[in-house]
Amino acid sequence: MEPIIGKKRAFEATLDLSSRADADDDNDNEPTELKLALLESLHPDLSLNTLLNALLTENGSVASASALLGPVRSMPREVPTTPLAAQTSPSKKPTFGRYQASIANYVGASGLLKSPSKSSTKKGRTLHLYTPESIVANTPCTLVPNFLPPDLADDLLRELLDESPTFTRDKFKLFDKVVTSPHTNAFYVDAEATRTGAYAMNFEDQTQDGSLGKGKQPENKSNEVSHSFYYNGAALPSVRTSTPVMATVSRIVQDRVNAEIQSWTTDHCPGGVKLKHQSPKEWRPNTAFVNCYDGGKESVGYHADQLSYLGPRAIIGSLSLGVEREFRVRRIIPKDLPTRANGSTEKRDKAVDEEHADAQGQMSIHLPHNSLLVMHASMQETFKHSIHPALTVSPHPIALNKRINITYRHYRDSFHPRHIPKCRCGIQCMLKCSMKGQGDNKGRHMWMCHTGYSEDAGKGCGFFEWAVFDEDGEPPWAAGFKGPA
């Protein structure tokens, strides 16, 4: 059995680490904290998130936000002198028992907030989607609220909160600068997957019960790059075996995601048929990134997930626990720029991309505790996603200011590190979807060198080749490859 040895994860070079909050779009000069304080005094039983959302939806107008939120419950009381953001800072004792209002009370039949100007996204604007119906109608995602039995969700949350102090921050290169991700994470492989098959692990790294031990981060003992997971030019520094509750939940996620794939295909794919390059096989999660966001400032910028080990048309089951946060999505806008021979991108192009993307606006999905978001087969190729920084968070009784997110993933045997193409630097290529180029090349997948993204690497070798898949997304080296689609 060959070892899988972890390394470091990072994101694509399109990350936007800015913490620009939409509240900057306010149409007057009052600080947002003051407006929130006013709104809170008018609607004392609503959560800060609800108030903030209403304020953002109404472009910073307190009067319109208040009208949207419904009848005023009391006369305004004195505006607190402490900014509300500070009231939920980790140093302050959180107040529990605050009623978490459902914004669905304030939405129209479409699930969109009642506001005619919000029927579609606009430059710099955010369309808030508050119901599962509006989410699936506007994005390639399905939201399942109250997903797990409540005690199981709490057990999983407690288990991962215990692990979270050992999580690390990604470091990677962006526009020639080394950036650190504004949240922490760790990578897990299912114990079952580490015992057999393509993802079998080197048992030397494991303890007797088969786990790597809490927070244990073994050094990569092998330089055999073909057995490591590479993200943006560096191998992951550690691979952990999934915790017992993660594994139990993984099976529940598997069943639900497969059922959701079926309904989504029937309802949203032309002719009710799966997409070209989507795998027809059962989705079987065998790995997961677990993310931790400690307080509203922690976030992750816009990115599409790297496809190297997932293959094209990847599906991800993303479980949220603890503090509710905003998951923002925006469409990737293909542009008619000529593709460079080596598929490389430049700073100037990225800036143009960002400007172009911003012009389309974005959509916001609110992810409460114990909700499962299924990112369907067209998501990674057509949308970017992020966790937006929050001015305030409503503390969770177990997690306080933290949000834990588990992205369950199916790493496919035919995309195992030992199989995928290597570049001239000698490391595995990254699989990406091209959004540039002309005609048929737009939306094609490509294998490319990602050394240039690594914290300590040079420019990379510029290796690039178009990826070839059959109808089911299998590469030419896979058993049963049926020929180019």
Ligand SMILES: O=C(O)CCC(=O)C(=O)O
């Ligand atoms: O925290 C989340 O919901 C998203 C995390 C994410 O995008 C990722 O792990 O790639």
Ligand SMILES: [Fe+2]
């Ligand atoms: Fe992601």
